[in-house]
Amino acid sequence: MTKLFKGRFAILFAFLTYFLSFSFLIRTILLIESLSKHIDFKVLEIVRIYITGLFFDIGSGLLITIFYALYLLIIPNKFYTKKWNIIFNWVTLFLFVLITLFSFFAELTFWQEFESRFNFIAVDYLIYTYEVVQNINESYPLPLLITGMLLLAVVIMYLFYKLNIFKNSLNANTPFNKRIIISSTLIISTIIFSLFVKNSWAENGNNRYANELSKAGTYSFFAAFKNNELNYTDFYKLISSKEAFTLVRNELKETGVAFSKDELSIKREITNDSSQAYKPNLIMITVESLSADFMQKYGNKEHITPELDSLANHSVFFSDMYATGTRTVRGMEALTLCIPPTPGSSIVRRMDNEHLFTVGHVFKEKGYTNTFFYGGDGYFDNMNHFFGNNGYNIVDRGRKLLDETYDGSRTIIKDNEVTFENAWGICDEDIFNVVLKDADEKFKANKLFNNFIMTTSNHRPYTFPDHKINLPSGTRAAAVRYTDYAIGNFIKKIKAKPWFKNTVIIIVADHCASSAGKNEIDVSKYQIPCMILNLKNTVDMNIDKMTSQIDLYPTLWSLLGWKYTSSFYGKNVLDKDYKPRVVLGTYQKLVYMSGDSLVILSPHRKVDTYIYNKAKNEQTKASFPKALTDQAIANYQTAFDIFKDGKLRY
Known part of the structure; x- marks a missing residue:
């Protein structure tokens, strides 16, 4: 020795x-x-x-x-x-x-x-x-x-x-x-x-x-x-598992829903009005850091989103939607898994996140080809692994790694398809052009497509091609204006395509540009714009009910008249029994807001309750009935359990 x-x-x-x-x-x-x-x-x-x-x-x-x-x-x-x-x-x-x-x-x-x-x-x-x-x-x-x-x-x-x-x-x-x-x-x-x-x-x-x-x-x-996770069971307030799932199942009840016999599950069959059901192509543009207050519709006076403001007037517009988190991967989690944000980082970045019951799984069951488009390197934040092993093909601007294996295919964007690129990836116009080319090919092959596009231009360093807008690059306002321009240009191009008449477009933010505010959880910093364009048999409308990112697809599928199996926490906000509530949080703080009642769950099994005044963006300490705090606990406790227990797998 x-x-x-x-x-x-x-x-x-x-x-x-x-x-x-x-x-x-x-x-x-x-x-x-x-x-x-x-x-x-x-x-x-x-x-x-x-x-x-x-x-x-x-x-x-x-x-x-x-x-x-x-x-x-x-x-x-x-x-x-x-x-x-x-x-x-x-x-x-x-x-x-x-x-x-x-x-x-x-x-x-x-x-x-x-x-x-x-x-x-x-x-x-x-x-x-x-x-x-x-x-x-x-x-x-x-x-x-x-x-x-x-x-x-x-x-x-x-x-x-x-x-x-x-x-x-x-x-x-x-x-x-x-x-x-x-x-x-x-x-x-x-x-x-x-x-x-x-x-x-x-x-x-x-x-x-x-x-x-x-x-x-x-x-x-x-x-x-x-x-990338924090054990909910060890650090947060708990109720019995049976009670938690009962509360969540009751909250998820709506017209035409039949739950499974497993009481510790939220799996259910959704039966919408299918008399006018149809299957359009879908393009979802997930816009980097697009806060609601960038738009004129929310009071902005800089006029940096003229295209989006115009499109919102001719859409199904969610005017009071909230992101679940403050990072891109958290938005991706909400828009693919329709689940509350469990403590720690997004499920996108965690281990054992393959073969989950995603939005893409529902589309795949309907005969669609799912594709994730990203102008940067999808290796970052584990995005390629998550999407590639959950039913999506990948198109990104990354490098080819020898140990990368996906259930779907992967295509790397070529140099000749790029006109502008910075540290975060190619400009929004370039990624939209890649999407157009892919859609043309799928249309010729008679394939339905579901496309998840993640933009990058509205991200520091806020640079983009010259001579596109009347603002110099390098600032957030200019980047927002350029992204708005690129989206407007993209919409103009696809309107000339033969596949446009059967294509629905969603424009939604991943999260806000900033989450810091005067309160520990500043609810106003989670409000995002969301709109659905080109829906058949649907009049333009403004949904002013408080909604969450996780409600987007259940609402869309109700408008399409789809029947499907669901393991999602999202709800059809147009259902007559819908009661407004949102789920949002940070890495540690978990928030449940029903109406103006705000419940914040923290480590140490701490529960704080407030009345939220949206007009003044103020939170006032308040006492709530146990039923409301239990409902908040139930959402997060069950969400953690079904992921850890493998019940999110299909």
């Missing part, structure tokens, strides 16, 4: 020893804190905590040092004793120690607040860095904390020095064959651990505290980042 601390790898193994020792100490402190709160642990649970915990700690330590292990392998002996390498090793170890000390401190403070190892809330904190740093500064004497951590790191480094760790490592003449054995063992073990070991392996008991203590904070953070 002592030989490990006398060769080139002495610094690495010394760090692992320090890391495992401090991890043991942190785990013990958290266990004692749990015991002080009268949490009962059986002897075998405590044994499991330390054995399982050691396993995860070793894996975490290996993950931290994997690149250092590679460095120790490849650097030749003749360079290893150079001054620059000596400095590099000292600095590397110091940074390893300092960063992990801050991580250990963060674990203690995180446990005090959430009684949990790192989860998606910790990942979420990275997104709101300014707020978190301010909170730490207000909660702790930050200068003293940083000074203390630096001093402790120096003490540990001095201890390594006194134990001759640096001398043993930097003076070693370790042959390459020995280095490759050690480095390969460490690197291969790390890869196996990261690919095959799941954080859920620690959750094999009924004692939640024992499960959490069995984990390692560092690996839990990586796992949360990878899985």
Whole structure:
């Protein structure tokens, strides 16, 4: 064993020893804190905590040092004793120690607040860095904390020095064959651990505290980042599963609906008035960051959406629709799965999100070809994986990866199809031209098509082709105006196509341009425009009822007179029994609004209730009947359950 601390790898193994020792100490402190709160642990649970915990700690330590292990392998002996390498090793170890000390401190403070190892809330904190740093500064004497951590790191480094760790490592003449054995063992073990070991392996008991203590904070953070979710059951207010599903099923009742016999399911058969049913092609333009208040119809005075304002007057217009979230992938989730936003990131970015019951599945059952069009690289945000494994073909401007496999096909947009491109992708006119070409081909082949288009021009850096509009590129207002121009130009072109008379066009935003406001959840920052164009047998109308993104397709299908199987939370807002409600949220906050009654669910099983004054955009604290808060809980609890239990699969 002592030989490990006398060769080139002495610094690495010394760090692992320090890391495992401090991890043991942190785990013990958290266990004692749990015991002080009268949490009962059986002897075998405590044994499991330390054995399982050691396993995860070793894996975490290996993950931290994997690149250092590679460095120790490849650097030749003749360079290893150079001054620059000596400095590099000292600095590397110091940074390893300092960063992990801050991580250990963060674990203690995180446990005090959430009684949990790192989860998606910790990942979420990275997104709101300014707020978190301010909170730490207000909660702790930050200068003293940083000074203390630096001093402790120096003490540990001095201890390594006194134990001759640096001398043993930097003076070693370790042959390459020995280095490759050690480095390969460490690197291969790390890869196996990261690919095959799941954080859920620690959750094999009924004692939640024992499960959490069995984990390692560092690996839990990586796992949360990878899985992009937060366990609703552990952190949010709950009611019984049977009661939750009963409440949701009652809310989803409408004319011509028959639910399945499984009481813990929302699966049902929808029977609309099919006397004038028909199957048109569908093109949905999902516009990047199109807030409602960009349009003149909502009071904007800049006149940057003349095309959209004109189109809205000749459509089925949803004038009071709300996005479910603040990111593109959350909008995609709402528009494909028609589901409330569960805590963490969108299902689009999560693991095990293949073969789900999507909007595309309904279209496929009707004989349609589904295609996802994106002017950027669909590898970003896991979009290609989600759409490609949920019944859609893909057309994007990405790169071909060898390990990409999809149930659908993938076509990469060629250079000769691009006139303008920035960091986010090709301009909106170019992606619309690609769609036109594809639609022409499908029409010639006598194929019905359902197209999901995601635009990119209304995204920073807000650049677009010159000489298209009377505003220079580089600002949000100009980007909105250009996107509006591109959509208007696209509509003019398709009106001349032979397939236009049997094609419905949807224009909807993915989310608003900004979600920050004077309230923690600013409802006004979720309001988006949505319109359906070119519907047969339907007069133009303004639907001024409060609606959600998840209601769009159920409403469309009712207008088309379709019969279909549904596992969606969306409703036909034209049904006589429809009661306005919306679901929206952030990574942590989950919001349910019925009428002007606002319920916000948060970690710590916290429930806040407000009256929302839309005219003043104000929220006033209020008390609501338990029935309303239970309805809010039921929507999110069941949505989380059906995804985790695989009931979203078809």
